[in-house]
Amino acid sequence: xxxxxxxxxxxxxxxPEVKERFTQLKQRPVVLSVDNVTKDFPTxxxxxxxxxxIDFEVYRREFMCVIGPSGCxxxxxxxxxxxxxxxxEGEVLLDGNPVAGxxxxxxxxxxxxxxxxxxTVKQNVMFGPKMTGHMSAEIExxxxxxxxxxxxxxxxxxxxxxxSGGMKQRxxxxxxxxxxxxxxxxxxxxxxxxxxxxAQMQAYLLEIWRNLDITILFITHDLxxxxxxxxxxxxxxxxxxxxxxxxxxxxxxxxSMEQFIxxxxxxxxxxxNQLIHPEQKGDGPVLHFPRLTEAGDDVE
Ligand SMILES: Nc1ncnc2c1ncn2[C@@H]1O[C@H](COP(=O)(O)OP(=O)(O)OP(=O)(O)O)[C@@H](O)[C@H]1O
Ligand SMILES: [Mg+2]
Numbered sequence: 001x002x003x004x005x006x007x008x009x010x011x012x013x014x015x016p017e018v019k020e021r022f023t024q025l026k027q028r029p030v031v032l033s034v035d036n037v038t039k040d041f042p043t044x045x046x047x048x049x050x051x052x053x054i055d056f057e058v059y060r061r062e063f064m065c066v067i068g069p070s071g072c073x074x075x076x077x078x079x080x081x082x083x084x085x086x087x088x089e090g091e092v093l094l095d096g097n098p099v100a101g102x103x104x105x106x107x108x109x110x111x112x113x114x115x116x117x118x119x120t121v122k123q124n125v126m127f128g129p130k131m132t133g134h135m136s137a138e139i140e141x142x143x144x145x146x147x148x149x150x151x152x153x154x155x156x157x158x159x160x161x162x163x164s165g166g167m168k169q170r171x172x173x174x175x176x177x178x179x180x181x182x183x184x185x186x187x188x189x190x191x192x193x194x195x196x197x198x199a200q201m202q203a204y205l206l207e208i209w210r211n212l213d214i215t216i217l218f219i220t221h222d223l224x225x226x227x228x229x230x231x232x233x234x235x236x237x238x239x240x241x242x243x244x245x246x247x248x249x250x251x252x253x254x255x256s257m258e259q260f261i262x263x264x265x266x267x268x269x270x271x272x273n274q275l276i277h278p279e280q281k282g283d284g285p286v287l288h289f290p291r292l293t294e295a296g297d298d299v300e
Contacts, residue, residue, distance in 0.1 A: 011267040014250045022248055025059050025231060029095075031183055031215045032058040032081065037090035039076055049240035050076040054090070056234060056246060058183070058217060063209055065230035066219045069276055073241025074219045078187050081217065082108050094182060104128060107176030111188040113168045115160040121147060121171050122156040128179040146174040149208065166197040170204065177212070186218045190225070199257065202228060206255060223269045223276075228255055233268075235275050244275050 014022070039051040051073040058064050066074050079085040081092055083102040092099040094106065108114075115124045125143040130136070147156050150170035160168055169189055176184055190198045202225060209216055220226050226233050230249050237244040250264045259265050 009263045009267045011247070011250060011264065011271040013264070013267075014248070015252065018250050018252055021253070022231075025062055028059040028061065030057045031060050031062075031095060032217065033091075033093040033096075034077075034081070035091045035093070037077075037080060037087045037092065039073070039080060039085070040088045051080075051087075052240040052242050054241070054243060056243065058215055061209075061213060061215055063206075063216045063218065063229055063231050064234060065226040065232075066217065066234045066236065067221070067223070067226045067272060067276065068236030068241070068244070069238050070221075072236040072238035074236060075187055076241070077236075078108075078185050078217065078219055081183075082106055082185055104132070104179040105182045107179055107181035107184045109169065109172045109176050109184065109186045109189040111191040113160065113165070113172065115168060115171055115175070117160050120157050120159055121152060121163070124160070124171055125175045125178050128175065143174075143178060146178050147171075149177075150174045150204070164197070165193050166201055169193065169201060173205070173208065177208075177214070181214070183215045183217060186216065188219055188221065191221065198225075203257075205229070210254075223272055224260060226272065227251060227265055227268050228257075228260070233272065235272060237275070247272065 034054055034056050037051060037054040038049070041048040041050055054073075054077060066077065068074055076085060080087050081099065083099050083106070099106075116127065119127065122140070122143050125146055126139050129139045129142065144153070144156065147153055150173055152167060152170055152174070155163060155167065160171070163171065172189070173184075190201045193201060205216075206229065208214070218226075218229060220229075227249055228251075233247045233249060235244040235247060236242065247268065249268055251259050251262065251268065
């Protein structure tokens with residue numbers, strides 16, 4: 001929980017440079033357009049409305065994060081964008097074309113490791129392009145380049161079980177990028193990593209994003225992660241999943257970990273925290289514990 005501070009600046013405030021970046025960003029072509037998407041799941045206990053009237057656009061080379069409480073429909077949204085799930089209403093357009101099923105133009109990276117365990121790192125990365133029927137030598141050279149980019153050249157012939165969690169996710173990113181997608185869809189990709197590896201992976205991802213023509217939609221639970229990575233943050237609320245706000249992150253780029261304590265970083269984080277965990281009215285829940293210690297033996 002972030003304590004409110006009298007020094008907190010307005011999260012809306014942008015320096016002229018940041019304002020100019022957003023003006024330029026919005027002049028870029030729209031890569032992904034989500035138009036009034038609603039998703040209902042029929043269940044035994046009636047219809048569950050997971051998403052309601054979701055409407056937003058992502059611009060070319062934008063880094064957009066999606067954040068929201070558990071069950072607000074983040075994974076459902078990304079699965080619809082990936083073509084793994086069909087929306088009940090509305091439309092998803094990629095470069096102006098309706099999404100109807102999975103395709104190589106969208107790269108996916110999930111939280112759980114999804115590499116093929118029986119294939120080596122190189123074979124995993126080559127898997128997608130091989131399906132397209134390109135020359136094998138060409139694909140191999142290309143795969144080596146992606147593996148090198150994620151810093152795993154020494155491990156190209158290793159199997160997934162021989163890699164750490166962070167390394168596996170780097171392979172997953174290389175594998176997704178090897179298909180030359182238009183957009184990378186990432187569902188809490190670093191959620192299972194320890195804090196230090198996670199920080200390294202975030203820096204890696206920013207570096208990759210800076211150097212490639214790639215648009216990223218990144219789901220996270222983590223406020224720091226969202227503010228550190230994103231141009232804009234889509235905040236969802238639950239029951240049903242609706243857009244609460246789309247926030248332009250006023251923290252300048254290039255980003256660094258030192259910015260975590262900058263006033264605009266803290267203000268943005270504080271604002272999102274208020275959206276996601278609005279302060280409870282009253283005294284909050286009262287927990288009833290049986291007394292298991294001696295009377296008077298208090299630690300606080
Ligand atoms: N296949 C399904 N059938 C029925 N209900 C579903 C199905 N998939 C998701 N839901 C429901 O839709 C809602 C959104 O689920 P979703 O997994 O998208 O949430 P989420 O925001 O990704 O949550 P988390 O942060 O815990 O990953 C939940 O109420 C969930 O129970
Ligand atoms: Mg989820």
